[in-house]
Amino acid sequence: MAFADNLRQLPAITDIAALQLLDENGSVVAEIPNAPGKIGSLTIYHALALKHGRIDAAAAAEGLQLFAEHTEDAKARPGAHPNIDRLLEVIATGKGYAVQTTPA
Numbered sequence: 001m002a003f004a005d006n007l008r009q010l011p012a013i014t015d016i017a018a019l020q021l022l023d024e025n026g027s028v029v030a031e032i033p034n035a036p037g038k039i040g041s042l043t044i045y046h047a048l049a050l051k052h053g054r055i056d057a058a059a060a061a062e063g064l065q066l067f068a069e070h071t072e073d074a075k076a077r078p079g080a081h082p083n084i085d086r087l088l089e090v091i092a093t094g095k096g097y098a099v100q101t102t103p104a
Helices: 003-008 039-052 057-066 069-076 082-093
Strands: 016-022 028-033 098-103
Touching (some): 028 039, 039 057, 069 082
Antiparallel strands (some): 016 028
């Protein structure tokens, strides 16, 4: 399925202002806001956190499938899709992230 089709099947994010990724020390290392250009990434990361409890290698692999056509573009153009790059990094290193959300 295409990215847009995948998004339609995931839980809504209307009650979330942002999602934060935390490292093993509990420090926020990234934030995905509920803002234009980031809504797709927020939707996917939120769904992965709900299903897996955190962003680990299994969640990252599923996330790459959900990003669909954007995953291949990210592999061809590192840095163009930082939220996909992060999932690739989780798979490569085995280091994942805890997730917290900020309510809207």
